[in-house]
Amino acid sequence: MQEAIPAIAAAQAAGALPVAVAVRNVGMDFDGVPAVKDASFDLPRGKFLTILGPSGSGKTTLLRMIAGFQTPTAGEIFINGEAVSAVPPHRRSIGMVFQKLALFPHMTAAENVAFPLKMRRRDARTIPERVDRYLDLVKLGGYGGRRIHELSGGQQQRVAIARALVFEPDLLLLDEPLAALDRKLREEMQLEFRRIQRELGVTTINVTHDQREALVVSDEIIVMDKGEIQQIARPAITYRQPHNAFVANFIGVTNFLSGTVREVQGGLVSLVHGDLEIRGTTGDPQSPPKVGGTASGAIRAEQIRIAGDAGRLSELNMVIGGVVSDAIFEGERVVYEVTVAALGGAVLRVFDHDPEGHSQHEIGSKVVLGWNARDVLVFA
Structure with missing residues (x-):
């Protein structure tokens, strides 16, 4: 474990x-069952x-x-270079916001925000001004x-955020604090979290199962899955x-097209599904698919x-026919479910993000689907 400190020092010396x-x-x-396995990150x-x-x-x-x-x-x-396994929670400079906000109902908003300052015995004369600043x-x-x-x-969420930040912690931890809010308010608060974090520059760790929230903030x-870290990367990556x-x-809505690997050349992969050949690129270069x-x-x-006819998709690498089995209008997009006989009756989900500019395909109508090989990531 102690090798972590030299690694951190080296990274900082390099300008990170x-x-x-x-x-x-x-x-x-937990009772011999692993909940987290060999997790590492900076x-x-x-x-x-x-x-x-x-x-x-x-x-x-x-x-x-x-x-x-x-x-x-x-x-x-x-935390800040100090091993903290033996440090109790109250001695770690951490602010937290939970899904259950645990605000004190008998106190005002200002009194709730002031509470951590009083517990830390800050100068009482400075507390009102600091509370007002964080409420603002x-x-x-x-x-x-x-x-x-x-x-x-x-507004209660905002009080909880102000209370977690008012004592200027080194670290802010968020445990699904937006899960109980309705969708519109949740999306507004996601932007607020991001704005506040950027304004203060406080180091923040957020836990959520909401994909959009993760990408936005x-x-x-x-x-993570089954206790293991699957990927660490920027949102776009x-x-x-x-x-x-x-x-x-x-993350996102993804269709999976299975098949037997016919060819692997460089980063390009060819899959065979029945009589159909599907071309794509290797999703994980460290574990590429094997021929056969x-x-x-x-x-x-x-x-x-x-599209309604193949001519409109002629510039794409893959063009295939199907029948619309469902069409869901979601305002900014139409979600189609298309049954493709050539894929053994597989149902593909397709988004049309221009429902105003395109004519809507009715259930039961024949359509043509198309995509480029670069858009298909092949995983073994």
Whole structure:
């Protein structure tokens, strides 16, 4: 574990940002069942990291170990270069916002925000000004005198954020704080989290199962599954270059086309499904498909084009016919489900992001689908 400190020092000497949180080979077992396995990553100071994954992936357990609520059964966690496994939560300079906000209902908004300052015995004369500043930061100036029940769900979230930040912690931890909000408010608060984090420059770790939230707010995303880190990358890389089939399937709407590998040449792969040849590129260069083996080509719904006749898609590498089995209007897009006989009756999901400019295809109508080989990522 101690090799983490020289590694951090070397990175900083090379001009990288100082590392706020370093996780080294951390594991957690519950009654012999691993919840987190050999997790390692560095989080530079001032960056926003989201740990993304389905229920049971280990993301919350990893966050709780960083917070100090659980002690790793293996590995070590460093905060600002200090090993913290033996440091209790109240001695770590960490602000937290939970899904259950745990605001004090008998206090006003201002009193809730002031509470951590009083607990830390800050100068009482400076507290009102600091509380007002942080209420202004979360756009609640003038609301300090209101009780918690007099605030909307979004306003309560803002109080919780101000309370977590008012004592200027080294690290802010967010444990699915937006999960209980309706979609519109959740999306508004995602932007607010990002604005506040950028304005203050506070190092932040967010845990969520919401893909959009992770893509919107983060500088980097860690994707977890079954206790293991699957990928660490910037949002655009995570979305466009998923490391494996799990990441490709978990983020976005992805169609999988399985087949037998006929040819692998450089980064290009040819799959055979019945009489159909599907061309794509290697999704994971470290584990490329092997000729004769089975593999799956992953293509996102928005990368498939749909038209009424093949002539409109003639410039694409792959063109194939199908029948519309469903069409869902979602306002900004139409989601089609198209049954493709040549793929053994597989149903492909396709997005049309221009429902105003395109004529809508009715259920039961024959259509043509098309895509380019570069849009298909093949995973062994």
